Amino acid sequence: MEFRRLHPLLRLASRPLLSSSRRFSVYDDEMEQITRPDWHVVMNGKYNKGLAFTIKERQRLGIMGLMPCSVRSMDDQMNAALANFEARPTDIARFTYLSAVHHRHRRLYYRFIKENIEKSLPIVYTPTVGDVVATYGLNFQQAISLFISIHDKGHIRDLMHNWVDEGVKAICVTDGGRVLGLGDMGANAMGISLGKMILYTALGSIPPSTLMPVCLDVGTDNQALLQDPLYVGARIPRVKGPEYDELVDEFMESAVKCFGNNTFIHFEDFATPNALKFLEKYQYKYCCFNDDIQGTGATGLAAFINVERITGRKLEDTVFLFVGAGSAALGIANMLAMELEVRGIPAEEATKNIYLMDVNGILTPESPNPPEMGKIFIKSMEPMKDMMAVLKKLKPSVLVGATGVGGIFNEEVLKTMAKNHERPAVFPLSNPTANSECTAEQAFTHTEGRVLFGSGSPFPPVVINGKRYRPAQANNCLTFPGIALAAITAKARYLPNEVFSVVSHELARNTPQELLDEGTLFPPIKDAHNVAFNVGVAMTQYLIDNGKISLVIQTASK
Numbered sequence: 001m002e003f004r005r006l007h008p009l010l011r012l013a014s015r016p017l018l019s020s021s022r023r024f025s026v027y028d029d030e031m032e033q034i035t036r037p038d039w040h041v042v043m044n045g046k047y048n049k050g051l052a053f054t055i056k057e058r059q060r061l062g063i064m065g066l067m068p069c070s071v072r073s074m075d076d077q078m079n080a081a082l083a084n085f086e087a088r089p090t091d092i093a094r095f096t097y098l099s100a101v102h103h104r105h106r107r108l109y110y111r112f113i114k115e116n117i118e119k120s121l122p123i124v125y126t127p128t129v130g131d132v133v134a135t136y137g138l139n140f141q142q143a144i145s146l147f148i149s150i151h152d153k154g155h156i157r158d159l160m161h162n163w164v165d166e167g168v169k170a171i172c173v174t175d176g177g178r179v180l181g182l183g184d185m186g187a188n189a190m191g192i193s194l195g196k197m198i199l200y201t202a203l204g205s206i207p208p209s210t211l212m213p214v215c216l217d218v219g220t221d222n223q224a225l226l227q228d229p230l231y232v233g234a235r236i237p238r239v240k241g242p243e244y245d246e247l248v249d250e251f252m253e254s255a256v257k258c259f260g261n262n263t264f265i266h267f268e269d270f271a272t273p274n275a276l277k278f279l280e281k282y283q284y285k286y287c288c289f290n291d292d293i294q295g296t297g298a299t300g301l302a303a304f305i306n307v308e309r310i311t312g313r314k315l316e317d318t319v320f321l322f323v324g325a326g327s328a329a330l331g332i333a334n335m336l337a338m339e340l341e342v343r344g345i346p347a348e349e350a351t352k353n354i355y356l357m358d359v360n361g362i363l364t365p366e367s368p369n370p371p372e373m374g375k376i377f378i379k380s381m382e383p384m385k386d387m388m389a390v391l392k393k394l395k396p397s398v399l400v401g402a403t404g405v406g407g408i409f410n411e412e413v414l415k416t417m418a419k420n421h422e423r424p425a426v427f428p429l430s431n432p433t434a435n436s437e438c439t440a441e442q443a444f445t446h447t448e449g450r451v452l453f454g455s456g457s458p459f460p461p462v463v464i465n466g467k468r469y470r471p472a473q474a475n476n477c478l479t480f481p482g483i484a485l486a487a488i489t490a491k492a493r494y495l496p497n498e499v500f501s502v503v504s505h506e507l508a509r510n511t512p513q514e515l516l517d518e519g520t521l522f523p524p525i526k527d528a529h530n531v532a533f534n535v536g537v538a539m540t541q542y543l544i545d546n547g548k549i550s551l552v553i554q555t556a557s558k
């Protein structure tokens with residue numbers, strides 16, 4: 001009773017706190033800090049904690065009676081959530097269940113994902129996120145993200161002012177040009193920006209109120225989407241040329257004007273020509289990052305460093321074949337070339353054993369329109385289109401797939417790799433699972449268990465003749481949460497290429513020796529939040545030690 005009488009006073013007393021930095025944070029397990037004295041706390045996922053409100057809190061907040069009388073600890077709610085999650089019949093149903101938890105109880109949502117990362121990563125990220133993107137219009141419920149369409153050109157700052165949180169520190173932006181291996185997904189690509197930002201929080205411990213997922217909706221050339229009555233995006237052919245470039249320029253300028261020069265801007269799943277163009281244009285102007293090129297590049301190089309540790313074969317003596325010459329392959333190949341140069345190998349020597357293939361075959365002077373970033377890998381040799389012929393001629397010991405084409409590393413390809421090398425390394429990086437160049441089971445089976453393996457999407461353990469093999473996941477989710485954490489912590493003004501080398505080495509170092517001994521190239525996903533933290537610390541340290549931050553601030557105004 002007495003508490004209820006005091007309630008209006010508490011409301012008044014706590015009002016100033018609502019606008020202060022002491023506002024309740026979803027990360028804070030101490031619920032004592034709740035200061036919103038009204039029933040909105042149970043309606044808003046940011047503040048709600050379900051049945052974990054104590055009776056005293058319920059009285060203080062004026063929410064008595066708005067829930068059953070039981071008090072259920074967060075641990076008990078975690079158990080209930082796990083039971084619910086596991087009872088769902090399909091992965092997409094599990095995603096939908098988790099989205100509902102996110103909507104009503106964010107604290108539970110992020111704790112659930114973090115503490116059940118092996119179960120939840122394949123749901124909020126690849127492969128299920130592929131289905132989420134494909135069915136985005138059908139399942140659309142509520143946007144917790146910013147859509148900027150081509151029709152908003154000239155008004156992007158106004159849209160940013162509509163954003164639901166203050167203090168944005170990081171943005172993940174996509175234009176849906178190439179989503180996973182699914183191609184042009186138009187505005188449905190919002191699912192991918194959201195998925196990446198969920199991992200910023202679950203793995204990088206970055207508060208969700210500082211994150212803004214964005215989709216630039218510039219139309220789509222995906223005819224199935226244009227004809228789908230449930231499609232939620234602009235029903236126009238994808239806008240290209242100066243109008244598109246101006247929209248992206250305006251987006252970048254608006255972001256730093258609204259949220260500050262140090263806002264970390266993560267580009268995701270742009271079609272490769274646009275991804276390369278914007279990276280070149282913005283890298284030293286903004287604190288921006290292309291995950292498919294740089295995050296994947298850092299991840300791939302870490303895998304190679306660990307292949308070197310296991311096999312003892314130096315990177316400079318290794319022949320690499322990249323099947324695919326898009327963002328992912330170019331990012332990794334360039335990181336590798338940079339690593340060799342740092343080790344003292346002259347630039348022209350560094351690329352000697354690195355071969356890239358696109359749909360027309362090995363990159364040679366005859367290749368039509370090779371990307372600028374791929375030109376250093378062009379080889380003066382006879383054009384070769386057939387992958388098997390290339391394998392037989394070059395005998396690579398490292399084979400990377402980044403084509404988006406499922407199954408092209410077939411039995412013959414894998415057996416040839418196993419015939420040519422005692423420990424062949426095979427990386428089917430394409431996502432989601434159906435687009436993987438091979439499965440883990442195929443890779444281990446056709447190489448008699450000798451393969452060193454990493455795939456973009458997760459595969460279950462493989463058992464051959466009673467021996468169990470643990471397929472590693474080679475996905476940029478091992479790097480981008482730590483990269484974002486460091487960029488935000490160091491308030492970096494831009495990110496020079498060398499920082500991604502630091503990230504690679506730290507990721508490689510995070511693979512325990514006992515895993516390397518059994519041929520596993522990456523730390524297990526259950527440790528991904530520790531990896532993000534360690535990567536974040538190493539990269540922040542590098543930025544500070546090398547004076548990058550002040551140097552960057554001085555040069556950035558040019």
Ligand SMILES: NC(=O)C1=CN([C@@H]2O[C@H](COP(=O)(O)OP(=O)(O)OC[C@H]3O[C@@H](n4cnc5c(N)ncnc54)[C@H](OP(=O)(O)O)[C@@H]3O)[C@@H](O)[C@H]2O)C=CC1
Pocket residue numbers: 178179180181182271272291292296299323324325326327328329357358359360361401402403404405408429430431432435455456457474475476477
């Ligand atoms: N594991 C991870 O962390 C990541 C995985 N990825 C995955 O990598 C894949 C590719 O992405 P990205 O590089 O951006 O895509 P792009 O579409 O830009 O690149 C695909 C490349 O593969 C080539 N290609 C397609 N089919 C064949 C074939 N049969 N033989 C040889 N080359 C072929 C294309 O050639 P052409 O241009 O001539 O058509 C192109 O060079 C996607 O599935 C994506 O999910 C991407 C980023 C990170």
Ligand SMILES: CC(=O)C(=O)O
Pocket residue numbers: 126179180181269291292430431456475476477
């Ligand atoms: C993992 C990722 O970024 C991709 O497949 O595009």
Ligand SMILES: [Mg+2]
Pocket residue numbers: 180268269291292
């Ligand atoms: Mg991507």
